[in-house]
Amino acid sequence: MYDYFPEYLIRGKIFIAKGLRELRGRKGGRAEGRKGGGEDNSVGQVSWLIGLFYNAYFGKMNVKIRKAVARDMEVIHKLVCELADYEHGLHRVTTTPESYRKDFEEKVFDAFVAEVDGDILGMALYYMNFSTWRGKMMYLEDFIVKESMRGHGIGAKLFEAFLDEAKKQGCIMVKWQVLRWNEPAIHFYKKYDVVLDDEWVDGKIYFE
Numbered sequence: 785m786y787d788y789f790p791e792y793l794i795r796g797k798i799f800i801a802k803g804l805r806e807l808r809g810r811k812g813g814r815a816e817g818r819k820g821g822g823e824d825n826s827v828g829q830v831s832w833l834i835g836l837f838y839n840a841y842f843g844k845m846n847v848k849i850r851k852a853v854a855r856d857m858e859v860i861h862k863l864v865c866e867l868a869d870y871e872h873g874l875h876r877v878t879t880t881p882e883s884y885r886k887d888f889e890e891k892v893f894d895a896f897v898a899e900v901d902g903d904i905l906g907m908a909l910y911y912m913n914f915s916t917w918r919g920k921m922m923y924l925e926d927f928i929v930k931e932s933m934r935g936h937g938i939g940a941k942l943f944e945a946f947l948d949e950a951k952k953q954g955c956i957m958v959k960w961q962v963l964r965w966n967e968p969a970i971h972f973y974k975k976y977d978v979v980l981d982d983e984w985v986d987g988k989i990y991f992e
Contacts, residue, residue, distance in 0.1 A: 845900055847938055849945045852895035852907065857884040859904045860895060867928040871963060878992070893925065896945045898938045905933045908942045910949075915957065922950040924960035939972060961986075 852860060858881040868874045887893060898906040906929035913923040924946055929939045950958045962969045962980075970980070 845936065847905075847941055848899040849896055849941050850899065852888070852897050852909075854885050854888055856895070856897055856904060856907075857881050857888055860884060860897070860907050860909065863904075863907050863928050863930070864909075864926055866930070867926060870931075871966070896942055896949070898929065898942050900933075900938075905930050906938050906942050908946045910946055912953070912955075913959065915959075919956045920954060921957045921959055922946070922953065922955045924958060927960070940975075943972075943976075 861879065861881040861884050864879075865874060865877055868877050888895075893909055893911040895907050895909040897904045907926075908924060909926045910922055910924045913921050915921050927939070927942065927946075929942070947958060962973065964970075964982070973980070
């Protein structure tokens, strides 16, 4: 397994610890002079309850990782647009759910999706590629989890499913790109045995 500790557990532990410190501090008499200390105790109680909620709810969240099917293309396209908007490039998106469905059915690309209670919350879209120096490899084109659900381990499950698929397909390596300013993404990838290479310059020619 990969060395990854879900942020929801860290957040839960932080809130619980903060709550306990507040409660112990009030009981220890540091709230002297404040009537009854009830208002201050509520701060610790709220922090403690929030921590329990994080660990109880997100810790039991049943995340299902599965291969995408044609009917998922509309949601996948929507997630791609969310990512493009985050990367300040939504105005450059010219694909549609229909074009995704057509290319998916022609096996141009494949994808994994992350589901919770039937709702798709993230996806990893990839395709086979080739390195003249190293051989068969898999390219991760897009990888996103809905903003409201980040930090709960869903991204790690998707990324690891992609890595496992590459190994099953006999790939010698995987490859992807990340924007230099996208520090949260870079921080995520550094949890793995990753090589971040800024030596190359991308080359593109658009036909339309």
